[in-house]
Amino acid sequence: MDNFTPVSALAGGALIGLASVWLLAANGRIAGVSGILHGLVGGMSAQPPGDRLWRAAFIAGLIVAGFDWHVLVPGGFSPRELNLGWVVLAGALVGFGTRVGGGCTSGHGVCGLGRFSLRSLVAVMVFMATGMAATFVMRHVL
Numbered sequence: 001m002d003n004f005t006p007v008s009a010l011a012g013g014a015l016i017g018l019a020s021v022w023l024l025a026a027n028g029r030i031a032g033v034s035g036i037l038h039g040l041v042g043g044m045s046a047q048p049p050g051d052r053l054w055r056a057a058f059i060a061g062l063i064v065a066g067f068d069w070h071v072l073v074p075g076g077f078s079p080r081e082l083n084l085g086w087v088v089l090a091g092a093l094v095g096f097g098t099r100v101g102g103g104c105t106s107g108h109g110v111c112g113l114g115r116f117s118l119r120s121l122v123a124v125m126v127f128m129a130t131g132m133a134a135t136f137v138m139r140h141v142l
Contacts, residue, residue, distance in 0.1 A: 020111050027054065030115070032107030033062070034098035 020031035029036075039047070040055040098104045102119065103112065105127045112120020 016110055017114065020114060024115075029054070030107075030111045031058075032103050032111050034095075034104045034107060
Protein backbone atom coordinates (compact mmCIF):
# COMPACT_ATOMS: atom_id res chain seq x y z
CA MET A 1 0.00 0.00 0.00
CA ASP A 2 1.40 3.33 -1.03
CA ASN A 3 -1.04 5.68 0.66
CA PHE A 4 -2.16 4.04 3.90
CA THR A 5 -3.64 6.76 6.15
CA PRO A 6 -5.68 5.07 8.88
CA VAL A 7 -5.85 8.06 11.23
CA SER A 8 -7.30 10.50 8.68
CA ALA A 9 -9.61 7.80 7.32
CA LEU A 10 -10.89 7.00 10.81
CA ALA A 11 -11.34 10.70 11.62
CA GLY A 12 -13.18 11.33 8.36
CA GLY A 13 -15.43 8.31 8.88
CA ALA A 14 -16.22 9.39 12.44
CA LEU A 15 -17.10 12.91 11.27
CA ILE A 16 -19.40 11.56 8.54
CA GLY A 17 -21.09 9.24 11.04
CA LEU A 18 -21.52 12.02 13.61
CA ALA A 19 -22.92 14.39 10.98
CA SER A 20 -25.46 11.83 9.79
CA VAL A 21 -26.57 11.10 13.37
CA TRP A 22 -26.78 14.84 14.08
CA LEU A 23 -29.02 15.46 11.04
CA LEU A 24 -31.28 12.56 12.03
CA ALA A 25 -31.47 13.60 15.69
CA ALA A 26 -31.83 17.34 15.07
CA ASN A 27 -34.12 17.33 12.04
CA GLY A 28 -35.43 13.79 11.69
CA ARG A 29 -33.82 13.67 8.24
CA ILE A 30 -31.60 11.00 6.74
CA ALA A 31 -28.27 12.24 5.37
CA GLY A 32 -28.46 10.24 2.14
CA VAL A 33 -27.05 12.61 -0.47
CA SER A 34 -28.97 11.14 -3.41
CA GLY A 35 -32.26 11.51 -1.52
CA ILE A 36 -31.40 15.04 -0.43
CA LEU A 37 -30.50 16.02 -4.00
CA HIS A 38 -33.65 14.38 -5.39
CA GLY A 39 -35.76 16.30 -2.88
CA LEU A 40 -34.05 19.50 -3.98
CA VAL A 41 -34.22 19.18 -7.77
CA GLY A 42 -36.60 16.33 -8.46
CA GLY A 43 -39.08 16.36 -5.63
CA MET A 44 -41.55 18.99 -6.74
CA SER A 45 -44.40 17.66 -4.61
CA ALA A 46 -45.69 19.57 -1.59
CA GLN A 47 -42.82 20.10 0.84
CA PRO A 48 -42.83 21.53 4.34
CA PRO A 49 -41.64 25.15 4.67
CA GLY A 50 -37.86 25.35 4.72
CA ASP A 51 -37.39 21.87 3.24
CA ARG A 52 -35.67 23.09 0.09
CA LEU A 53 -33.51 25.49 2.11
CA TRP A 54 -31.83 22.84 4.29
CA ARG A 55 -31.37 20.60 1.25
CA ALA A 56 -29.70 23.41 -0.70
CA ALA A 57 -27.49 24.27 2.29
CA PHE A 58 -26.46 20.60 2.64
CA ILE A 59 -25.50 20.27 -1.05
CA ALA A 60 -23.75 23.68 -1.03
CA GLY A 61 -21.77 22.55 2.01
CA LEU A 62 -20.56 19.47 0.16
CA ILE A 63 -19.41 21.56 -2.79
CA VAL A 64 -17.78 24.28 -0.68
CA ALA A 65 -15.98 21.68 1.45
CA GLY A 66 -14.36 20.26 -1.68
CA PHE A 67 -13.04 23.68 -2.66
CA ASP A 68 -11.95 24.38 0.92
CA TRP A 69 -9.96 21.14 1.00
CA HIS A 70 -8.25 22.08 -2.25
CA VAL A 71 -7.24 25.48 -0.78
CA LEU A 72 -6.24 24.20 2.67
CA VAL A 73 -4.27 21.18 1.43
CA PRO A 74 -2.56 22.23 -1.80
CA GLY A 75 -1.44 19.23 -3.77
CA GLY A 76 -3.64 16.93 -1.69
CA PHE A 77 -5.71 16.20 -4.75
CA SER A 78 -4.55 16.70 -8.28
CA PRO A 79 -7.32 15.94 -10.76
CA ARG A 80 -6.32 14.41 -14.04
CA GLU A 81 -7.59 15.83 -17.27
CA LEU A 82 -11.15 14.65 -17.55
CA ASN A 83 -13.32 14.41 -20.61
CA LEU A 84 -16.52 16.28 -19.76
CA GLY A 85 -18.59 13.84 -21.84
CA TRP A 86 -17.36 10.88 -19.76
CA VAL A 87 -17.99 12.80 -16.54
CA VAL A 88 -21.58 13.57 -17.58
CA LEU A 89 -22.17 9.95 -18.64
CA ALA A 90 -20.72 8.65 -15.38
CA GLY A 91 -22.88 11.05 -13.37
CA ALA A 92 -26.01 9.98 -15.26
CA LEU A 93 -25.23 6.30 -14.67
CA VAL A 94 -24.61 6.89 -10.97
CA GLY A 95 -27.87 8.85 -10.72
CA PHE A 96 -29.76 6.05 -12.46
CA GLY A 97 -28.15 3.47 -10.18
CA THR A 98 -29.08 5.35 -7.03
CA ARG A 99 -32.72 5.53 -8.15
CA VAL A 100 -32.81 1.81 -8.98
CA GLY A 101 -30.97 0.84 -5.78
CA GLY A 102 -32.98 3.13 -3.53
CA GLY A 103 -29.87 5.10 -2.56
CA CYS A 104 -26.13 5.20 -3.04
CA THR A 105 -23.52 2.92 -1.54
CA SER A 106 -22.43 5.38 1.12
CA GLY A 107 -26.03 6.27 1.96
CA HIS A 108 -26.88 2.63 2.58
CA GLY A 109 -23.60 2.04 4.41
CA VAL A 110 -23.59 5.08 6.68
CA CYS A 111 -27.23 6.04 7.08
CA GLY A 112 -29.00 2.75 6.43
CA LEU A 113 -26.78 0.54 8.58
CA GLY A 114 -26.83 3.19 11.29
CA ARG A 115 -30.64 2.86 11.38
CA PHE A 116 -30.42 -0.97 11.32
CA SER A 117 -32.17 -1.13 7.94
CA LEU A 118 -32.34 -4.70 6.62
CA ARG A 119 -32.66 -3.39 3.06
CA SER A 120 -29.45 -1.40 3.50
CA LEU A 121 -27.66 -4.39 5.00
CA VAL A 122 -28.53 -6.48 1.95
CA ALA A 123 -27.54 -3.64 -0.39
CA VAL A 124 -24.16 -3.17 1.34
CA MET A 125 -23.47 -6.92 1.19
CA VAL A 126 -24.24 -6.89 -2.57
CA PHE A 127 -22.07 -3.79 -3.12
CA MET A 128 -19.16 -5.31 -1.21
CA ALA A 129 -19.40 -8.70 -2.91
CA THR A 130 -19.56 -7.05 -6.33
CA GLY A 131 -16.57 -4.85 -5.54
CA MET A 132 -14.55 -7.83 -4.31
CA ALA A 133 -15.47 -9.86 -7.40
CA ALA A 134 -14.55 -6.98 -9.71
CA THR A 135 -11.21 -6.52 -7.94
CA PHE A 136 -10.46 -10.23 -8.20
CA VAL A 137 -11.25 -10.26 -11.92
CA MET A 138 -9.21 -7.11 -12.61
CA ARG A 139 -6.17 -8.32 -10.66
CA HIS A 140 -6.15 -12.06 -11.31
CA VAL A 141 -8.17 -12.79 -14.45
CA LEU A 142 -7.59 -9.92 -16.89
